[in-house]
Amino acid sequence: MNLEELLKRYASGERCFAEIDLSESHIFLHEEVKTARYESYTRYNNIYLNESNFQRANFCKSDLLLVHFSATDLRQANFSNSVLNKVSFRNSDLRDTDFMSANLINVNMIEANLSNANFCAASFKNTKFNRANLSKVNFRDAKLVVNKYEKDRQGINFTLANLSEADFSNSHIEKGNFTLANLKNANFRNAKLSYANLSSADLSYANLTDAKLSYANFRGVKIHNTILSEKWLKVWEIVNQGAENQDLSGIDLSDADVIGVNFSNANLSGANLQSANLNRANLSVANLSGANLTDAILYDVNLKDTQFENAILTSTRPTLMTVK
Numbered sequence: 001m002n003l004e005e006l007l008k009r010y011a012s013g014e015r016c017f018a019e020i021d022l023s024e025s026h027i028f029l030h031e032e033v034k035t036a037r038y039e040s041y042t043r044y045n046n047i048y049l050n051e052s053n054f055q056r057a058n059f060c061k062s063d064l065l066l067v068h069f070s071a072t073d074l075r076q077a078n079f080s081n082s083v084l085n086k087v088s089f090r091n092s093d094l095r096d097t098d099f100m101s102a103n104l105i106n107v108n109m110i111e112a113n114l115s116n117a118n119f120c121a122a123s124f125k126n127t128k129f130n131r132a133n134l135s136k137v138n139f140r141d142a143k144l145v146v147n148k149y150e151k152d153r154q155g156i157n158f159t160l161a162n163l164s165e166a167d168f169s170n171s172h173i174e175k176g177n178f179t180l181a182n183l184k185n186a187n188f189r190n191a192k193l194s195y196a197n198l199s200s201a202d203l204s205y206a207n208l209t210d211a212k213l214s215y216a217n218f219r220g221v222k223i224h225n226t227i228l229s230e231k232w233l234k235v236w237e238i239v240n241q242g243a244e245n246q247d248l249s250g251i252d253l254s255d256a257d258v259i260g261v262n263f264s265n266a267n268l269s270g271a272n273l274q275s276a277n278l279n280r281a282n283l284s285v286a287n288l289s290g291a292n293l294t295d296a297i298l299y300d301v302n303l304k305d306t307q308f309e310n311a312i313l314t315s316t317r318p319t320l321m322t323v324k
Helices: 003-011 230-241
Strands: 029-034 040-045 063-065 083-085 103-105 123-125 298-301 321-323
Parallel strands (some): 083 103
């Protein structure tokens, strides 16, 4: 079946397209438009296939643009090696669906059921998974990175998503937003999670062995039987419980997000604070003797009576420090 026939049958009221084969198809509508100056350009139009049955449909190696599958049954469908641009799967059933090595750009997965779906080696840009069910999903070796050319540069949104038992091993997730997500038993082994927002997420029983967590936000994160390195467990403790009057001599907080933490009267002598984000931190009366603050971010910090004897304060940043 080709696209023209599919749209004709859908327009006539048909909604059952189970096991349809549209592999290696170019699924988009375009038309040539003339402007007032008689200049022409190509305009792409939306394709609506909502509330339909596409169980076990084959879209392998297809190119889909502006296609809407909202509230659609796509269980066990095959989108492997496809390019999905501005495609909507909002509130759809995508259980056991295969997206292996697919390229997803501006895709809407909000409130979709993706349990047991396969995203192994897939790549994502600006995809929304808010409130989606992603339990037992395979994200191994996936790339969920931001578009460096976009102004806001926001990462993938997993806010309130169910990611219990999801496998993110060896994945690269840049600026991922996991706010209030269920990450119980999730596998982040050897994953890159730079700038991840994990605020108020549940990481009980999750495995973060060898995960790269530079500038991850651990505020309000639930930790229970979580496999996490000593360094990042300490960061979690500091951002959630504070560090006032603590002996933190020699601690490694390099690349850590400790924004707004109260370190007043703490012993940070010999600490590694290289490239740490200490914005709005309270370091009053703290002992930073011999500490390494190379490239640390120290905007709007309280440094009243702070000791800096033999501390390393070199920086490649144009403006390193502002003091209260």
